[in-house]
Amino acid sequence: MKHLKNFSQYKHLLITENVDEENELETQKGKSEYVGKKHKITIVDDIKNFIFAGNSIFTIESSQTGVWYTYKMKRADQKDENCKTFFVAVLRGPDNVNSYTYLGTVFDGNKFTLTKKSRFKDDSTCTKAFKFFFNNIVQNFIDHRLNFYHMGICGRCGRALTVPESITRGIGPRCALIMSGKIQKRTSSKYSQLSIKYPRYGNRQDDGDTDDI
Numbered sequence: 001m002k003h004l005k006n007f008s009q010y011k012h013l014l015i016t017e018n019v020d021e022e023n024e025l026e027t028q029k030g031k032s033e034y035v036g037k038k039h040k041i042t043i044v045d046d047i048k049n050f051i052f053a054g055n056s057i058f059t060i061e062s063s064q065t066g067v068w069y070t071y072k073m074k075r076a077d078q079k080d081e082n083c084k085t086f087f088v089a090v091l092r093g094p095d096n097v098n099s100y101t102y103l104g105t106v107f108d109g110n111k112f113t114l115t116k117k118s119r120f121k122d123d124s125t126c127t128k129a130f131k132f133f134f135n136n137i138v139q140n141f142i143d144h145r146l147n148f149y150h151m152g153i154c155g156r157c158g159r160a161l162t163v164p165e166s167i168t169r170g171i172g173p174r175c176a177l178i179m180s181g182k183i184q185k186r187t188s189s190k191y192s193q194l195s196i197k198y199p200r201y202g203n204r205q206d207d208g209d210t211d212d213i
């Protein structure tokens with residue numbers, strides 16, 4: 001972790017208005033006070049949920065040195081919520097939306113490896129940092145020296161988060177419902193993103209996940 005880039009070097013890059021990530025959902029363009037700022041997640045389950053949401057962007061920072069890396073983890077098959085293959089890229093350039101370089105692939109939701117197309121080696125610091133972090137997470141653990149942040153962008157759909165309640169876990173209200181199985185993907189457009197009060201169907205009781213609503 002000693003050689004990670006200094007956070008301040010990239011700080012100015014973390015401001016964006018357009019977070020369109022070619023996802024199939026419409027992108028909510030425009031300003032959000034949360035986008036471009038770091039939002040810490042400390043609960044391991046929430047971190048795990050976030051990075052496997054499908055379109056997650058997150059920063060890992062060493063609390064000892066202050067150095068950090070930003071990664072993007074994208075589900076290989078965007079149409080299959082159960083797909084457990086994810087492509088991992090690392091932010092390496094001046095544009096925090098487009099300057100990601102392919103790092104490696106997560107298979108079966110728990111094995112990260114470099115592949116032929118990887119642009120980095122096993123001993124690259126960004127590889128070592130990701131492996132260290134990822135191996136922690138798959139063991140339901142996070143080293144106390146690591147800080148984990150999302151960037152105000154929904155980990156599932158890539159849209160700007162606009163509701164304060166979504167910031168805790170980095171998942172927007174609608175995506176939180178989809179991920180918890182309370183609503184189906186691609187339900188009628190009458191489920192507008194921010195107007196959901198409770199799931200419309202089923203007798204399912206509140207399982208405590210409604211703080212995202």
Ligand SMILES: [Zn+2]
Binds near residue numbers: 154156159171174175
């Ligand atoms: Zn979302």
